[in-house]
Amino acid sequence: MKTCEKDKTTFPPASDILEKKDDLCPVDWALKIADLASAESCGKCLMCREGSLQIRTILTDLVSGRGESDDLELIADLCSVINETASCDQIRDAVSLIELSLNSCREEWESHLRRKRCAALQCAAYVTIAVSPETCQGCGACVEVCPENALAGGEGLIHIIDSGKCTRCLACIDACSFEAIAKYGAVLPKVPAEPVPVGTFTVETGRRRRRRG
Amino acid sequence: MKEIKLEIDGIEVSAREGQSVLNAALDAGIFIPNICSHPDLSPQGECKLCVVELRGETVLSCRTEAAEGMKVVTKSEHLAHLRNTAMELMLASHPHDCTSCRSYLNCELQSMMQYLESVHARLRSVPKKNIKWNTNNPIILREMERCIQCGRCVRACRELRDVGILEYRVLDGESYIGTAENKTLTEADCRFCGACVAVCPTGALQMDEETTYPVVPCRAACPAEVDIPRYVRLTKEGRYSEATTVIREKVPFPLALGHVCNHVCETECRRKELNEAVSIREIKLFAAQNDRAEIWKTNHKNKPATGRKVAIAGSGACGLTAAYYLSAKGHEVKVFERLPVAGGMMSTGIPEYRLPRDVVESEISALRENGVEIETSSSVESVEDLLGKPYDAVLLAVGASVGKKIPFPGADHPSVFAALDILRSVSLGETPPLGKSVTVLGGGNVAFDAARVCTRLGVEKVNLVCLEPEGAMLADDEEIQQGQEEGITIFNSKSTLSLEADGDALMGVKVIDVLEFSFGPGGKLNLTTKPGSEQIIPSDTVVFAVGQKTDLSEAMGVDLTPFGFAAVREGSCATSREGVFAAGDTVTGTRLLIEAMAAGRKAASEMDIFLGGDGNIEEILTSRDTPEGKIGINEGFAGLERNPVNFIDLDERLKGFTGIHCAYTADQAKSEAERCLQCDLRSCISKNKTWTDFIKQ
Numbered sequence: 001m002k003t004c005e006k007d008k009t010t011f012p013p014a015s016d017i018l019e020k021k022d023d024l025c026p027v028d029w030a031l032k033i034a035d036l037a038s039a040e041s042c043g044k045c046l047m048c049r050e051g052s053l054q055i056r057t058i059l060t061d062l063v064s065g066r067g068e069s070d071d072l073e074l075i076a077d078l079c080s081v082i083n084e085t086a087s088c089d090q091i092r093d094a095v096s097l098i099e100l101s102l103n104s105c106r107e108e109w110e111s112h113l114r115r116k117r118c119a120a121l122q123c124a125a126y127v128t129i130a131v132s133p134e135t136c137q138g139c140g141a142c143v144e145v146c147p148e149n150a151l152a153g154g155e156g157l158i159h160i161i162d163s164g165k166c167t168r169c170l171a172c173i174d175a176c177s178f179e180a181i182a183k184y185g186a187v188l189p190k191v192p193a194e195p196v197p198v199g200t201f202t203v204e205t206g207r208r209r210r211r212r213g
Numbered sequence: 214m215k216e217i218k219l220e221i222d223g224i225e226v227s228a229r230e231g232q233s234v235l236n237a238a239l240d241a242g243i244f245i246p247n248i249c250s251h252p253d254l255s256p257q258g259e260c261k262l263c264v265v266e267l268r269g270e271t272v273l274s275c276r277t278e279a280a281e282g283m284k285v286v287t288k289s290e291h292l293a294h295l296r297n298t299a300m301e302l303m304l305a306s307h308p309h310d311c312t313s314c315r316s317y318l319n320c321e322l323q324s325m326m327q328y329l330e331s332v333h334a335r336l337r338s339v340p341k342k343n344i345k346w347n348t349n350n351p352i353i354l355r356e357m358e359r360c361i362q363c364g365r366c367v368r369a370c371r372e373l374r375d376v377g378i379l380e381y382r383v384l385d386g387e388s389y390i391g392t393a394e395n396k397t398l399t400e401a402d403c404r405f406c407g408a409c410v411a412v413c414p415t416g417a418l419q420m421d422e423e424t425t426y427p428v429v430p431c432r433a434a435c436p437a438e439v440d441i442p443r444y445v446r447l448t449k450e451g452r453y454s455e456a457t458t459v460i461r462e463k464v465p466f467p468l469a470l471g472h473v474c475n476h477v478c479e480t481e482c483r484r485k486e487l488n489e490a491v492s493i494r495e496i497k498l499f500a501a502q503n504d505r506a507e508i509w510k511t512n513h514k515n516k517p518a519t520g521r522k523v524a525i526a527g528s529g530a531c532g533l534t535a536a537y538y539l540s541a542k543g544h545e546v547k548v549f550e551r552l553p554v555a556g557g558m559m560s561t562g563i564p565e566y567r568l569p570r571d572v573v574e575s576e577i578s579a580l581r582e583n584g585v586e587i588e589t590s591s592s593v594e595s596v597e598d599l600l601g602k603p604y605d606a607v608l609l610a611v612g613a614s615v616g617k618k619i620p621f622p623g624a625d626h627p628s629v630f631a632a633l634d635i636l637r638s639v640s641l642g643e644t645p646p647l648g649k650s651v652t653v654l655g656g657g658n659v660a661f662d663a664a665r666v667c668t669r670l671g672v673e674k675v676n677l678v679c680l681e682p683e684g685a686m687l688a689d690d691e692e693i694q695q696g697q698e699e700g701i702t703i704f705n706s707k708s709t710l711s712l713e714a715d716g717d718a719l720m721g722v723k724v725i726d727v728l729e730f731s732f733g734p735g736g737k738l739n740l741t742t743k744p745g746s747e748q749i750i751p752s753d754t755v756v757f758a759v760g761q762k763t764d765l766s767e768a769m770g771v772d773l774t775p776f777g778f779a780a781v782r783e784g785s786c787a788t789s790r791e792g793v794f795a796a797g798d799t800v801t802g803t804r805l806l807i808e809a810m811a812a813g814r815k816a817a818s819e820m821d822i823f824l825g826g827d828g829n830i831e832e833i834l835t836s837r838d839t840p841e842g843k844i845g846i847n848e849g850f851a852g853l854e855r856n857p858v859n860f861i862d863l864d865e866r867l868k869g870f871t872g873i874h875c876a877y878t879a880d881q882a883k884s885e886a887e888r889c890l891q892c893d894l895r896s897c898i899s900k901n902k903t904w905t906d907f908i909k910q
Contacts, residue, residue, distance in 0.1 A: 035386075043362055043381040043388025046260055050302035050339070057337045074335060081298040084271055085261045 009040045009090050017101050025122035026105035027112045030098045031059040037094035045087035051078060052091060055098065063123040067113040076102060121183040124168035128184045133158045133191050133201040135180035142172035142181060153195035160191055219283035228279035235263050235274035238287065244907040245287050246296055248303075248325055249363035250275045251412050252899040254372055257364050261299040262325065264292055271295065293329075300331040303361050306339045307415075314359060316416030321903055322361060328904045343382075343389040350398040351486045351851075352405045352890075353418060360390055360417040366409035373408050373898065375843035399851040404844055405487065405890045411898045429892045431478035431493060436811035437463045441478055441493055442893035446840055448500045449886035451879075457504035458512070458835045460497060464810045465537045465580060466530065468572045469559055471498025472874055475689070475805045484890050489855040491888050498874075499882035512834040515584055516543035521824040524549065524604040526593035529557020530806050531797030532610030533580055533587075534813025535820070538830040540584040542821045547604075548585060551592030553641065557612055559806070561640040562633065564662050565870040566669065570640075596770040596793045606820050609771065609779055609788070609795040610813065613761035613803050619654075623712030624757075628719045632663035632758035639666055648753030650674035652722045654709055655758030657687040659803075661696045663756050668699050669870060676750055678704045678722060680730050691858075695873075698863055704750060708740055712755055721751040761803045771795065778802060786816040787823075794820055842894055853888045856881045 011033050016024055038052035055078055061067050079095040079102075086092050102109055111117045118126040131142070131151075138156040150165035151172060161172075161181075173181045192201045215230040221238050228237035233256060238245050249259035256275035263274040266286040274285070286292075303322070311317055325331075344357040364381065367390060371377040378401040382391045392401040407428075410418045420428075427433035431441045440459050447456035460467040474494050482490035521544045525532045528550035536546045554560045559573045581587065593599065599607045616631025618624050628648060632655065638645045651672045653664045656679025667675045677696070679686060683705045686693060697703065707724040714720055726746035731739050762777050772780040772789035779788055779795035786794040796816035797809045804812075814830060822828035847853075859875040860866070866873045877885060 039386030041383075041388060043383060044257065044259060044364060046299055046302055046362075049362065049388055050305060053339050054302060054305055054336055057339055061337070070335075078298065081295055085264060085273075085295055085299070087258055 009036060009094075011036060011093055011097055014097060014100055017097075017104055020105075023120050023122070025063075025118050025120040026101040026108050027059065027063055027118070028120075028122045030101045031056065031063060033094050033097050034059050037091055040090065045091075047082045047086040048088060048091035051082040051086070052094065054078060055095070062109075062112050063118070064125040065116050069113075071113060072102065072106075072109055117185055119185065121185055126185065127168055128163055128188055129161055129166050129168060129170070129172065129181060130184055130189050130191055131159045131161060132180045132182065132189055133196075135178050136198065137178050137180070138198040139177070141175045141177065145171045145175040147171065156198055157195035158192060158198055158201055160193075160195060217279050217281050219279050219281065219285065221285045222287050232279050233275050234265060234267075234272075234277045234279050234283070234285055237279045238274065238285070239902055242907060243287065244902075244904045245274055246325055246328060246904070247275060247901075248321055248361070248414050249365060251365050251368075251901050254365060254368040254412065257368065259363050260303070260361075262296050262329075264295050266292060296329055297331060300326065300329050301334075301336045304331065305336045306341050307361060308358055314356075314416040315354075315419050316359075320416060321414030321901060324903045324905065341387060341389070343384050343387050343391075350403075352483060353398060353403070353407070353410060353420065356417055356419065357389065358417075359415045361415055362388065362390055363414060364390070365412040365414065366390065366418060369408040369412045369898075373842050374404065374406060374894075375845045376402075376404055376406075378403055378846075379409065399487070402846050402848055402850050404847065404850055405483070406844065407890075407892060407895045408842075408898060411895045412901075414901070428895050430481040430483055431491075432893070434477045434481035436477070436805070436808045437814060438811075439463045439478075440893075442889060442891055443840070444500060445491065445493065445496055445886045445889045446891065448496050449883055449889075451883070453500045453503040454506035454508045455835045456500035457507075458509040460501065461509045461513075462832050462834050463814070464807070465534055466559070466573075466576050466806075466810065467497060467501040467504075468576055469530075469568060470494070470807060470810075471501045471876070472568045472572065472872070473563055474807050477805070477807075483892055484888060487851045487890075488853075492855055492858065492877075492885050495856070495858055495877050496882055496886055499877045499879070502876050503879075509834045510579075513541070513583065513832065515541050518545065519543040519824065519826070521545070521605045522547070522603055523606050523608065523820065523824070524593070524599040525608045525610055526599075527557060527610035527612055527797075527799070528555035528577075528587055528589075529610060529612045529797065530559060530809035531612070531799075531813040531816070532557070532608065533577065533585065534810040535608055535610065535796065535817040536585040536587075536813075537580050537583065538814060538817035539820060540580075541832070542817070542824075542826050542830065544821070544824055544826075546585055548587040549591045549593050550587060550589045551611075552637075553590050555587045555589055557614075558809075561637045562659075562662075563806075564636060564666050564669075565640065566665070566866070566873050567662070569872040593769075595768055596790060600790070600792055605792065606823055607793045608786075608816055608820060609765075609769070609793065609799050610797050610816070611763060611765065611799050612809075613763050613778075613798040615762050615764045616757060617760045617762055618757045619709070619759055621709055621711050623714055623719070624755075626712060626714055626719050626755075628753060629712060629755045629757070632659050632756050633761060635663050635756055636666060639670070644670070647672055648719075650676070650752040651754045651756060652676040652678060652750055652752035653756045653758055654678050654722070656681050656705075657758065658689060658692055659761075660758035661688045661692040661701075663758050664701045665692075665696055665699055667756070668701065669867065672754075674702070674752070675700065676702045676704060676722075676752060678707050678709060678724055678750065680706065680708060680727055682706045695860070695866075699867060708742055710747065713749055719753050719755065721749040722755060723747060723749050761798070763799055765799070776802075786812075786819050792823065794823075839897060840891070840894060842897060844891065844894070847887065853884070855888070856885045 034056040038056050041048045043049045079099045082095045116126050121127050136158045143151045148165045150162045151159050153159035217228045221243050226241040246262040249257050258273045258276045264271050265274045367379045370379045378392050410420050444456040444459040457467050476494045478493050479490040484491050523539050523544050523546045525536050525548045528548045536548050539546045555577050556573045596607050616633035635645050651667045653660050664675050664677050706727045708727050710723040713723050726743040729741040733739050774780045779799050786796045788795050794816050796812040818828045818830050861873050
């Protein structure tokens with residue numbers, strides 16, 4: 001059924017998935033492929049043009065907490081229909097890679113959809129950024145770079161992040177010279193409720209204080 | 214051509230060599246869903262709806278050549294799933310407001326949705342950004358949010374027209390159909406032929422006002438249905454005789470029409486939406502003047518004599534047109550003309566400077582050569598004198614030859630005339646007794662004819678008084694402009710009160726300023742005038758140009774309407790008397806020349822049936838070659854300007870009655886014909902068959 005010669009685009013290699021690297025999110029990886037396939041489509045075939053756009057839209061929902069219960073089956077079905085009927089190898093390559101990710105990392109896909117978790121901490125919606133109160137030196141570098149003003153705490157105080165404001169841009173992580181800021185998934189570190197002087201907060205005190213309260 | 218046998222869904226089907234499985238199936242009456250496919254276009258394989266199974270594999274039937282012994286399956290659960298998914302993808306970015314779309318119920322996408330029982334349900338709705346590009350265009354309405362990018366318009370523009378200004382484009386990672394550099398259609402040198410509209414399966418591409426406009430507006434507007442785009446094209450190709458013959462297939466007076474036709478075709482010309490209408494009448498005049506070969510004379514054959522005889526009263530455009538077509542059907546026709554010259558208004562109404570008499574004479578003599586007998590100076594008083602003595606049928610086509618006069622005080626003065634009387638007597642070589650100053654009452658073309666004739670007769674002062682304000686006069690703009698150039702003074706928004714006389718001599722026309730006027734039921738005039746604004750326009754002669762009526766009386770032997778016109782059966786030419794027909798101005802009152810000819814055609818057809826014929830007066834006098842669809846790019850097409858009509862200089866015009874209107878030069882005619890949008894090319898494009906066509910079969 002090949003009628004279109006389009007095959008210039010180079011997609012990320014299958015080895016990314018096969019090697020099962022810890023810091024690679026297979027859903028986010030699939031989204032990048034769908035993005036690329038959609039952007040590179042010449043528009044002359046429905047499967048490539050609308051198919052890639054549709055998969056991209058569903059994947060975008062999947063990584064941002066808006067997935068619907070049948071989405072994984074839907075993506076699998078779309079991939080197989082596209083694979084069977086598309087006019088060019090480019091989109092066929094793309095959906096094969098997406099299918100590979102879905103089939104070999106099914107648990108991680110399910111986790112995105114149902115538990116809203118990303119094990120590789122790549123999907124911004126499923127990640128929380130937090131400052132480790134033990135490591136933070138209260139230098140203020142992160143406060144300065146945050147475009148959203150999501151960081152509180154003056155000099156010598158442990159900085160804390162307002163998750164509501166944070167857009168997961170990761171600028172603070174790069175700015176911190178003490179590696180005190182990191183991405184977290186399901187388990188979050190214990191942090192003070194408001195900025196306290198550096199060195200005054202420990203996990204134990206935190207626990208004690210809470211018990212008293 | 215080699216015939217191939219294949220099996221589709223267990224039915225043996227034959228296909229032509231090289232034919233696709235899809236087309237073979239459709240030809241055999243087996244429907245395979247499809248939407249990007251079109252019978253006149255190369256297959257693209259965009260929509261995937263035409264998937265079929267061949268040797269266990271899924272293939273696109275539009276791109277699979279039929280082969281001997283092939284076994285094709287078009288229906289299966291799997292294929293249905295593929296088609297439904299394709300349909301869902303198509304609909305994901307398509308608006309859901311079907312009922313507010315201009316293509317509602319005339320949309321292949323909608324029809325396919327119904328066939329496949331598709332719903333939007335499973336997929337995300339995906340809005341598109343790039344749909345607004347280049348949607349602000351004349352003539353072709355582009356609602357691109359309805360575009361499904363099937364590519365039919367792109368292929369039609371390139372393959373059918375060789376224009377190729379439409380293409381698939383990508384902007385910010387989203388593809389859409391547009392023009393190079395997102396130019397407007399005008400900038401891109403679109404030919405506005407409408408091929409893209411004709412092949413669009415959805416409501417994305419529409420002709421402006423499509424629902425009310427016919428596909429070929431000029432042809433639809435012409436009362437005689439002359440195939441205008443065809444003769445315009447033939448003129449462009451230098452085939453003048455064939456062009457004239459195309460006109461002659463519908464009317465026997467191409468030259469006269471070339472001079473004076475009111476060209477309602479131009480009023481409807483679609484090119485008006487780009488700049489100005491094509492100057493169709495001038496193209497006609499040029500072609501008719503340059504018909505050297507006179508192909509029509511060779512190809513027109515009267516049918517064998519039927520032995521039936523027809524009498525026609527009146528040799529005007531209607532009577533002579535009917536005479537020509539009745540002769541062509543083999544009937545013996547005799548036309549009775551009460552005046553010494555034949556031609557009706559063409560000879561004794563329309564002034565000679567607008568319609569040279571040798572033109573009319575030559576066209577009438579061509580009719581005589583074709584068997585039409587005309588007896589001049591012979592009036593018909595009663596149909597009793599004709600019917601059965603020895604005529605089998607009679608046509609009353611005496612026209613509306615009596616000029617009306619409004620009974621103002623003083624209107625019975627001997628220096629008060631009707632415009633038609635002046636025009637007729639001048640045409641017959643007489644000199645009407647006009648004074649030094651003439652006031653014409655009326656604002657239509659006849660009023661201007663009378664006024665301009667007076668000017669040419671040496672009247673020192675010619676005035677024209679009319680109810681209508683400037684800009685709302687009934688006469689053609691050209692008449693008004695030329696009349697003023699020739700020295701006519703126009704009094705707008707004036708109502709006549711009386712004609713003032715001093716003893717025997719007429720002194721002038723008393724008028725009053727009109728503030729408002731309207732016509733009530735039965736043509737009753739409602740006027741609001743300005744008190745105290747009375748004035749007298751000095752003149753010693755007054756000419757009424759306020760409409761015409763017939764001179765029919767009960768003595769003619771047919772029923773008349775209350776206004777004195779011949780009464781006919783609704784939608785017919787038959788009068789109250791069997792065997793007697795009436796048509797043209799005799800029935801309708803004053804109308805256009807081309808309408809008179811159209812009426813003559815209708816009467817001829819109806820009378821032929823009465824006389825035992827089939828009523829078919831259509832003639833094909835030239836070969837009907839398919840027009841070249843590949844019109845290509847014409848740089849600056851939308852801006853091509855209308856060639857002005859050529860008139861002789863004012864000094865020459867005022868010297869007498871020689872024709873003032875000169876035909877285009879060959880170059881002008883060609884460049885004017887080049888401006889035609891060729892709307893008729895659309896009729897050569899096939900209609901894609903949809904599933905409902907198969908149910909009907």
